Amino acid sequence: MDADVTDSAGTPADPGPDPDPDPGHRGDGGAGPQDDGSPDGGREGGGPENGGPENGGGRGSGGGPGTWAERTGAGRPDGRKRHWLRWTALGAALVVLVAAGVGWWLYQRLNGNIRTDTAAEAELRAYERERPTALVTDAQNILLIGSDSRAGDNRKYGRDDGGQQRSDTVILLHLAADRKSATAVSVPRDLMVEIPGCHGSGGKATGARTAQFNWAFEIGGTACTVRTVELMTKIRVDHHVVVDFSGFKDMVDAVDGVGICLREPIDDPAAHLKLSAGQHTLDGEQALGYVRARKSLGDGSDTARMDRQQQFLAALVNKVRSNGVLLNPARLYPVLDAATKSLTTDEGLDSLRDLYGLVRGMRNVPTDKVQFLTVPRRPYRQNANRDELVQPDADRLFRQLREDAPVTVVPAKNSGSGPAPEKRTDAVRATPNPTYSGTNAADDLCKE
Secondary structure (H helix, E strand, O other): OOOOOOOOOOOOOOOOOOOOOOHHHOOOOOOOOOOOOOOOOOOOOOOHHHOOHHHOOOOOOOOOOOOHHHHHOOOOHHHHHHHHHHHHHHHHHHHHHHHHHHHHHHHHHHHHHOEEOHHHHHHHHHOHHHOOOOOOOOOEEEEEEEEOOOOHHHHHHOOOOOOOOOEEEEEEEEEOOOOOOEEEEEOOOOEEEEEOOEEOOOOOEEOOEEEEOOHHHHHHHHHHHHHHHHHHHOOOOOEEEEEOHHHHHHHHHHOOOEEEEEOOOEEEHHHOEEEOOEEEEEOHHHHHHHHHOOOOOOOOOHHHHHHHHHHHHHHHHHHHHHOOHHHOHHHHHHHHHHHHHOEEEOHHHOOHHHHHHHHHHHOOOOHHHEEEEEOOEEEEOOEEEEEEEOOOHHHHHHHHHHOOOOOEEEEOOOOOOOOOOOOOOOOOOOOOOOEEEEEEOOOOHHHO
């Protein structure tokens, strides 16, 4: 008698005729023509490894589970664990992708902030044969120029002469080849120097002349200023950076202000600055007034103002380093954003990677080796309101920088924040190892 064909799977104990024309592919676990006689031979759902009854096998699925929950094991504790592990991995991958995308966007934004002075690059290449040769490999000399343009956002700081630019502050920054010291040398704007023949922004040629140093920037821009410094010092300028007023303010605000101490009050409407004597934390607007004020502080000379600028820059460097800004992305990004927005550089520093490489090389310089001084100078013999270099002291300093020799800076006896000093001569001491009057980033003026 033929066995009844039912929906239940046959068992080895009850083998009956099978009317299925292709018994080897039955979903009820029956033995097919290839049956080797083993308990699960030839059955797709016969054993645990094939999703048989021990694994919750069911009909109609080749012996596999009949529901999604059964197939994935989501209904069991270990299945739920695997389920959440998969979602956790997916979430982590998503976070990594988003972070990478945001990081790339931020990098591109900061990179795009930096402007390249292609005109200066072309002008310097045209005069390459006249430029000095670097003597020490890996030492770097960077010319920092504070732009005094009154155009755009800077209009409120003075009359706008059609956007004409001036060099309000110029500092030659020397980074030692071993990156164990950094020396910043201020060049007075009123210093009488030889300015070479240059080309202005319109391409008009100007003849060589003896004039105030800041005229070089006004008549020939960055390239003319670089060439004037190189003519005076015989030092090869490797890079140049121009910083404008607004950028300076934003950088100070990005580090939450910079602390100073005043020995006497300041009330200077022209500089938008009114402060009592004592300790203050200056925001960006106040800081700009403080470093630019001239007639209301000290003796009204550029000497006192450069002293204040050096002291303030030293305090800014110390603030950035002591607060861990360089190691804290949340604090570093606003500083980088403000800095890059304010910069116009040569092609060698016009990317975030280039600037980072420069900063990374300086991060291990001790604060007491980040030094600030002014070129040795005295009142100009033909006009007491101008300056001239003190020789041979100035040439000795330039040679030390050119040869990457150590420069020793001692604290100035008078600061721009104290009583008005007489206009002094910044000559070096006549010793085998000359010292220069100045400051460094480790000085705390509030503890003097």
